[in-house]
Amino acid sequence: MASNAAVPFWRAAGMTYITYSNICANLVRNCLKEPYKTEALTREKVHFSISKWTDGKPEKPTIRSDSPED
Amino acid sequence: MVIVPATTGQMGVLPGHVATIAELKPGVLSVHEGNETTKYFVSSGFVFIHANSFADIIAVEAVPLDQIDANLVQKGLVEFTQKLSSATTDLEKAEAQIGIDVHSALNSALTG
Numbered sequence: 001m002a003s004n005a006a007v008p009f010w011r012a013a014g015m016t017y018i019t020y021s022n023i024c025a026n027l028v029r030n031c032l033k034e035p036y037k038t039e040a041l042t043r044e045k046v047h048f049s050i051s052k053w054t055d056g057k058p059e060k061p062t063i064r065s066d067s068p069e070d
Numbered sequence: 071m072v073i074v075p076a077t078t079g080q081m082g083v084l085p086g087h088v089a090t091i092a093e094l095k096p097g098v099l100s101v102h103e104g105n106e107t108t109k110y111f112v113s114s115g116f117v118f119i120h121a122n123s124f125a126d127i128i129a130v131e132a133v134p135l136d137q138i139d140a141n142l143v144q145k146g147l148v149e150f151t152q153k154l155s156s157a158t159t160d161l162e163k164a165e166a167q168i169g170i171d172v173h174s175a176l177n178s179a180l181t182g
Protein backbone atom coordinates (compact mmCIF):
# COMPACT_ATOMS: atom_id res chain seq x y z
CA MET A 1 0.00 0.00 0.00
CA ALA A 2 1.60 3.27 -1.08
CA SER A 3 1.87 6.11 1.45
CA ASN A 4 -0.23 9.10 0.52
CA ALA A 5 2.31 11.75 1.60
CA ALA A 6 5.98 12.20 0.76
CA VAL A 7 8.45 11.89 3.62
CA PRO A 8 9.10 15.41 5.00
CA PHE A 9 12.52 16.85 4.10
CA TRP A 10 13.71 16.91 7.72
CA ARG A 11 13.00 13.22 8.20
CA ALA A 12 14.75 12.45 4.95
CA ALA A 13 17.80 14.26 6.37
CA GLY A 14 17.74 12.02 9.45
CA MET A 15 16.03 14.38 11.89
CA THR A 16 13.31 13.19 14.26
CA TYR A 17 10.00 15.01 14.73
CA ILE A 18 10.89 16.12 18.25
CA THR A 19 14.12 17.74 17.04
CA TYR A 20 12.23 19.47 14.21
CA SER A 21 9.52 20.73 16.56
CA ASN A 22 12.05 22.06 19.08
CA ILE A 23 13.99 23.87 16.36
CA CYS A 24 10.77 25.50 15.12
CA ALA A 25 9.88 26.56 18.66
CA ASN A 26 13.34 28.06 19.25
CA LEU A 27 13.15 30.02 16.00
CA VAL A 28 9.74 31.44 16.94
CA ARG A 29 10.97 32.38 20.44
CA ASN A 30 13.90 34.27 18.95
CA CYS A 31 11.51 36.41 16.88
CA LEU A 32 9.49 37.72 19.80
CA LYS A 33 9.37 41.30 21.09
CA GLU A 34 10.62 42.12 24.54
CA PRO A 35 9.51 41.38 27.31
CA TYR A 36 8.01 38.22 25.81
CA LYS A 37 11.38 37.16 24.51
CA THR A 38 13.06 37.02 27.91
CA GLU A 39 10.11 35.07 29.32
CA ALA A 40 10.34 32.68 26.41
CA LEU A 41 14.05 32.10 26.90
CA THR A 42 13.35 30.90 30.44
CA ARG A 43 11.06 28.25 28.91
CA GLU A 44 13.99 26.87 26.96
CA LYS A 45 16.05 26.08 30.03
CA VAL A 46 16.36 22.44 31.03
CA HIS A 47 17.82 21.07 34.20
CA PHE A 48 17.98 17.36 34.83
CA SER A 49 19.99 14.67 36.51
CA ILE A 50 21.09 11.47 34.75
CA SER A 51 22.45 8.29 36.22
CA LYS A 52 23.56 5.24 34.27
CA TRP A 53 22.60 1.88 35.68
CA THR A 54 24.94 -1.13 35.65
CA ASP A 55 24.30 -4.52 37.26
CA GLY A 56 20.98 -3.28 38.62
CA LYS A 57 22.57 -0.42 40.55
CA PRO A 58 22.68 3.26 39.69
CA GLU A 59 26.03 4.93 39.33
CA LYS A 60 26.71 8.44 40.56
CA PRO A 61 24.22 10.84 38.92
CA THR A 62 25.39 13.79 36.85
CA ILE A 63 23.44 17.02 36.67
CA ARG A 64 22.92 18.49 33.21
CA SER A 65 21.86 22.05 32.95
CA ASP A 66 21.45 23.49 29.47
CA SER A 67 21.47 27.17 28.76
CA PRO A 68 19.13 28.39 26.03
CA GLU A 69 21.96 29.06 23.62
CA ASP A 70 22.13 25.29 23.28
CA MET B 71 -14.93 28.04 13.89
CA VAL B 72 -11.20 27.50 14.07
CA ILE B 73 -8.79 27.54 11.16
CA VAL B 74 -5.66 25.48 11.78
CA PRO B 75 -2.46 25.43 9.70
CA ALA B 76 -2.24 21.71 8.91
CA THR B 77 0.63 20.32 6.85
CA THR B 78 -1.97 19.47 4.20
CA GLY B 79 -3.19 23.08 4.10
CA GLN B 80 -5.48 25.43 6.05
CA MET B 81 -8.18 23.38 7.69
CA GLY B 82 -11.47 24.81 8.97
CA VAL B 83 -12.97 23.10 12.00
CA LEU B 84 -16.64 23.53 12.93
CA PRO B 85 -18.66 21.75 15.62
CA GLY B 86 -19.52 18.30 14.34
CA HIS B 87 -16.24 17.90 12.49
CA VAL B 88 -15.24 14.27 12.00
CA ALA B 89 -12.72 13.06 14.57
CA THR B 90 -9.28 13.81 13.13
CA ILE B 91 -5.66 14.06 14.14
CA ALA B 92 -3.66 16.41 11.98
CA GLU B 93 -0.03 17.50 12.05
CA LEU B 94 0.46 21.26 12.04
CA LYS B 95 3.05 23.28 10.18
CA PRO B 96 4.34 26.65 11.44
CA GLY B 97 1.50 29.06 10.77
CA VAL B 98 -1.47 31.04 12.00
CA LEU B 99 -4.24 29.54 14.07
CA SER B 100 -7.37 31.70 13.99
CA VAL B 101 -10.29 31.33 16.35
CA HIS B 102 -13.51 32.88 15.06
CA GLU B 103 -16.14 33.47 17.72
CA GLY B 104 -19.16 35.43 16.53
CA ASN B 105 -17.65 38.53 14.98
CA GLU B 106 -14.36 38.32 16.84
CA THR B 107 -11.20 36.64 15.62
CA THR B 108 -8.20 35.84 17.76
CA LYS B 109 -5.04 34.81 15.95
CA TYR B 110 -2.04 32.90 17.26
CA PHE B 111 1.14 31.75 15.59
CA VAL B 112 1.93 28.10 16.35
CA SER B 113 5.47 26.83 15.88
CA SER B 114 4.39 23.27 14.93
CA GLY B 115 2.44 20.52 16.64
CA PHE B 116 -0.81 18.64 16.29
CA VAL B 117 -4.55 19.22 16.38
CA PHE B 118 -6.77 16.52 17.86
CA ILE B 119 -10.41 16.92 16.87
CA HIS B 120 -12.61 14.73 19.02
CA ALA B 121 -15.99 13.25 18.12
CA ASN B 122 -17.73 15.37 20.77
CA SER B 123 -16.85 18.65 18.98
CA PHE B 124 -13.88 19.42 21.19
CA ALA B 125 -10.52 20.15 19.63
CA ASP B 126 -7.10 20.22 21.29
CA ILE B 127 -4.15 22.09 19.87
CA ILE B 128 -0.78 20.76 20.98
CA ALA B 129 2.09 23.12 20.25
CA VAL B 130 5.43 23.87 21.87
CA GLU B 131 5.01 27.59 21.20
CA ALA B 132 1.81 29.46 20.37
CA VAL B 133 2.02 33.25 20.52
CA PRO B 134 -0.45 36.04 19.78
CA LEU B 135 0.60 37.77 16.56
CA ASP B 136 1.28 41.09 18.28
CA GLN B 137 4.15 39.55 20.25
CA ILE B 138 6.13 38.93 17.07
CA ASP B 139 8.86 41.40 16.09
CA ALA B 140 8.82 42.03 12.33
CA ASN B 141 12.46 43.16 12.15
CA LEU B 142 13.72 39.98 13.78
CA VAL B 143 11.63 37.95 11.34
CA GLN B 144 13.17 39.73 8.34
CA LYS B 145 16.67 39.33 9.72
CA GLY B 146 16.07 35.65 10.37
CA LEU B 147 14.73 35.09 6.85
CA VAL B 148 17.81 36.68 5.30
CA GLU B 149 20.13 34.77 7.65
CA PHE B 150 18.62 31.36 6.88
CA THR B 151 18.39 31.96 3.13
CA GLN B 152 22.10 32.67 3.30
CA LYS B 153 22.71 29.56 5.43
CA LEU B 154 20.91 27.39 2.89
CA SER B 155 23.21 28.46 0.09
CA SER B 156 26.30 27.79 2.21
CA ALA B 157 25.05 24.50 3.71
CA THR B 158 26.95 21.32 2.90
CA THR B 159 25.56 18.36 4.83
CA ASP B 160 21.96 17.16 4.54
CA LEU B 161 21.41 18.08 8.17
CA GLU B 162 22.62 21.66 7.67
CA LYS B 163 20.42 22.00 4.61
CA ALA B 164 17.42 20.68 6.55
CA GLU B 165 18.06 23.09 9.42
CA ALA B 166 18.40 26.03 7.05
CA GLN B 167 15.22 24.99 5.22
CA ILE B 168 13.35 24.79 8.53
CA GLY B 169 14.61 28.31 9.32
CA ILE B 170 13.34 29.58 5.99
CA ASP B 171 9.95 27.86 6.39
CA VAL B 172 9.38 29.19 9.90
CA HIS B 173 10.47 32.74 9.09
CA SER B 174 8.40 32.89 5.89
CA ALA B 175 5.38 31.67 7.85
CA LEU B 176 6.04 34.32 10.51
CA ASN B 177 6.35 36.92 7.77
CA SER B 178 3.06 35.99 6.11
CA ALA B 179 1.39 35.89 9.51
CA LEU B 180 2.41 39.49 10.10
CA THR B 181 1.59 40.75 6.63
CA GLY B 182 -1.45 38.56 5.82
